[in-house]
Amino acid sequence: MSRTFTPHHTIQLFKKRLLLVVIFMLICLLGLLARLIQLQLKDHAYFTTLSANNRLRIEPLSPKRGLIYDRHHRCVADNIPTYTLEFRTSSTQTPQKIVHTLSRLLNIPPKKSALWQKRIRQAHAFAPITLLTQLTEKERARIYVNLFQLPGISIHQQSLRHYPYDEITATPLGLIRHDPIQPHIYPATQKHQLPDPSHGLSGVERQYNSLLSGKSGYREIEINANGHQLRTVSTQPAAPGQNLILTLDIALQKAAVKAFGKNTGAAVVIAPQTGEILAMVSQPNYQPNIFLTPNASHQLKKWQDDPDHPLFNRATFGLFPPASTVKPLLGLMALQTHTVDLQTSIEDPGYFQLPHTQHRYRDWLPGGHGQVNLHKAIAVSCDTYFYQLSIKLGIKKINTILSSFGLGQAVSSDLAEHKGVLNSPDWKHTHQHEPWYTGDTIISAIGQGNTLVTPLQLAHAVALIGQRGHGFKPHIVKAVIEPNGKILPQPLIPWKTLPIDPIHYSQIIQAMQAVIQSPYQYHTGWRFGKISYTIAGKTGTAELYHRQTEAHQFVPKKLRDHSWFIGFAPVDHPRIAVAVITEHDSTATAVARDIFEAYFKTAAHPDAST
C-alpha cells in the first residue's frame, strides 16, 4: 500500500535535484551537439573526401599513341594490341584450382605453373596479378571459351608500340619506355594527376612525346568494402595522341642503312633547300620491336652492356674531330677576308715548320704535293697549305667561320643533339687549364685537336655550303596532324651564315667538285668513280693516335682512324647533302657514294619528291 501523504519538503528537494539533473542532461546534449557540428560542419569536407576515397577508384584509360609517317605517308610507327591475362584472387575461394585449370588449358609447363601458385599465395587480395602477357589468338580463344569455369580471370587489352621498319627507323624514332603491364587503380583524389600514359626515351618519340602521347582518360568506379567494382560513376575518354609526318624518306633510309653494312658510324642526309632530314643512320643499331616479345628486358640489358653502344645515337650525339672537312670552310673565310686568293700558292715539301722550331707538322702525303693553291689544296686535302693558312687566319677567324656554319652549337630545331666543341683559347683555359699554343691553331686548320663535331652538324654545314649560305635549320618533323585531321606543317627556321661573296662560294665549290672528279692525282674522293650527277664534297680522316709509318692493315681495328665524307649534289641547286663517318675504317666515301646513287636512282622515279 502506498502512502498518500508526501512531505512538502521532499517534493521541493526533488524539484531542486531534478533541476540539477536537467542541467546535467543539457550539458550532455550540448556536448553531443558540439561534436556533431564539429563532424558535420567543420570537418565536413575532410570526411567527404574520406568517404569518396572509401568508395571511388580511378581506373586510367590509356590514350592511343600518335602514329608516325615518313614524308610519303608510309607508316613507320603504330600501335598494336596486346592481351594480358589477369587474375583477381579475391573473386574466388579456390584460386589454386583456377590456376591449375588454366595451366591445363594453356599447356603451361609445370615450373611456370608452380611459380603462378606461389604468386597467388603472396598476392594482395584486391589487386589483380598478371599471369601471362602477349597472349596468342589461340590462347585467347581457349580462355574465352572456358571463362565460365575461371572466375576472377580476365583478359586485358593494351597497346604496344610497333615499328613496321624495325631497326631501319630505330635511330631517328628512338625508344619509348615500356612499363610492365600492370592494371593500376588509383584513389579518387588522383583524378587529375594520372601518370604519363607512355613516355619516349629518345629520338622523335621523346622530342614530340607531349604531342604523341595524348592525354589519359579515366573511369571512375564505385567499389564496396570488399573491393568489388559495382558501377562506373563517370568516364572521361582518353584524348588520342597526334600523328606526325616526318621529313624522313623510308627508301633512302633503307638504302643508307644498307650502305653501311657491317661498318659502325653514322650518316645524316639533309635536303638543303628546306633543311629536312631525309635519312639518319647510326650503326650498330637495335631492334625496337623487341619489346613486343617476352625477351625484351634481357635483350635490352645486352644492348646496354654492348661495348659498341647500339642504343647510342651517333648521328646526333657522336663526337668526332671534323678533320679535313673543315678545309672548305677555312677556304671560304680566307677568300672572304682576302687573306689569300685563288692564285696564292705555296710549295709543299710534305711538312710545315714554325720558324725557330724543330717540330714538323706533316702532310698526309709523304713528300708533299708540290705546288699547291687553294683549289688544289682542297681537292687533294693538302695539310701543309692549311697549316700555313691557319697562321695567317688566326684561331679567332677560324672559329668565326666554323660557328657560323653551325659547328660548336646545336643546329637542329627539333632534335636533341650535342653541341660539340670548338677549340679556342677560352675553352682550353676553362676546361684544360692550359694556355693556347700556336700549335693548337695549326692543327685546328685540319680539324684535329679538341674540336669535336657531330655528323648532324657537318651535314648541316655542307648543306649550307650548297645553299651558298642561305639555309634552314635541320629538322625531322615535316607536319603534325591535328585531331580534326588538319595537317599543320612545321615552320622552316632559316639559318644565315655570315655574309660571303657568291663568287667565293662558287670557287670553293669548284674545288670541292675537284675532290671527286679532278685532274689531280691524289684527289681524295677518287673512290666515287663514274657518276651521272654533279657532286661537291670533302673527305676527312680523324686521327685516333699519332700516325706512324705503319701500314694500315697492321694497326688493330680499335685504333684505326675514322673517315669522313661530306658532300652535296647536284652542284647547282643541290637536292641532298650528306655527312658520313665510319669508325675505325676508311670506307666513308664508299658508303656516301651508295647513298647518293640510291637517291638519284629513285630521284629519277616519277613520284619521288624533294
Place this chain on the structure above:
Amino acid sequence: MNTFIQRIQFHCMLAIKTRRSLDPWICLGCFSLAIIGLMSIYSAGNGSQTLFFKQFARICIALSAMLIAAYIPPRIWYRYSPWMYAVSLALLMVVLVLGHIGKGAQRWIDLGFIQFEPSEMMKLALPMMVCWWLHQQRLPPSPQHTLICFGLIGLPAILVLKQPDLGTAILLIVPSLTILFLSGLSWRWVIGLVTSLLASIPMTWHILHDYQKQRILMFLNPQQDPLGHGYHIIQSKIAIGSGGLWGKGWLMGTQAHLQFLPEHATDFIFALWAEEFGLIGVLILLSFFTMIVMRMLIMSIHAQNSYRRLLSASIAMMFFIACVVNIGMVCGILPVVGVPLTLVSFGGTSMVTMMVAFGMIMSIHAHRNLMTR
C-alpha cells in the same frame, strides 16, 4: 454475481476514464522515432524488404506492450516491485550458472519457443525496487538505507557485468543512482561516490575483459588499428561527417550501402541517419528525444508520491542515457558499448523493455488525479 458485475463495471469505467492514459507528446515522439527508424532500416536494408517488415512488426509489438503497460495502474507496479526484482535477480543468477556450464558469454535463457533476457527485465525491476525501497523510508534516506540501496543496485549490476554486458550495466546503474540523487542523497555521499568511482578506475581497468579494454583503447585512438578494432569508429565518423548539413539524401548513404559501415542497422543506425539527412536530420531526431525526455521530467514533477516521482524520473534518465551513450559512441566521443538507439535501431527486446517503461510512466501520469487505494 452482483459484485462480480460491479467489479467489471468498475474496471471498464476505469479503463474508459484512463483513455487519456496515452500521453500525446510521448506518443508523438515515439511514432516519430519509429518512423525515423523505419526509414533508416529501409535504407539499411539496401532494398531488401525483410528487414523493414521485421522492424515494423517489432515496433507494433513494442507499441502494444506500451499500450498494455499504460493501462496497468501504478499501484500494481508498486505492489509487485519487490517480486519482480527478486525474480529478475534469480534469473540473472541462473543465467550466470548456465553461462558457467556453457563456458561462454550468456545473456539469455532459452525456453525453446522463446528466448528470454533477464537483464532486460532487471532494467525495469531495479528502478522499481529502489523506488519502492526509498518510498518506505523517510527521504532523504539515512546512511544505512543508502547502503542497502547500493546493495540493491550493486548485486544485479555485478551479475550483469559478469555476463559481460557493459551497456545494460550502464542502463542499470545510472538511472538507479539518479534515483538516489533525486531522493535527496546528501552531497557528502554524492561526492564520496564520485571520488571512489574515479579512484577505482585503475582497478576496474584490470578486471575489464580484453575486448572491453580494446574498445576503450580504440575509442581513445581509433587510428591505431584502422582495419580492425578502430574500423567501426572511423567509418562511423566518416559517415556522419560526410553527411554535412543536409545529408546525402534518403537511400543515398554510401558508407552504409557499400558496406563500409558495419552494424548499420543496429547500433550504428544513427550514423546512417546522419549520413543521409545531415545535421538537419540529426537536429530533428534530437528534438524528438528532447521532447520525450522533457515531457517525462515534467510528468515526474506532477507525480503523486515518491515512488511515482522517482520512478518517472529514472525512466526519463534511462531513456536519456541510452540515447546519449549510443549517439556518443557513434560519434566517437564515448567508447563502443552495445547500446542500441531506442525505436530507431533494429531492435528486439530492448525496444519492448523501453516501451513498457514508457507505458509505466504514462500510467503514472494518467493516475495523478486519482486517489489510489
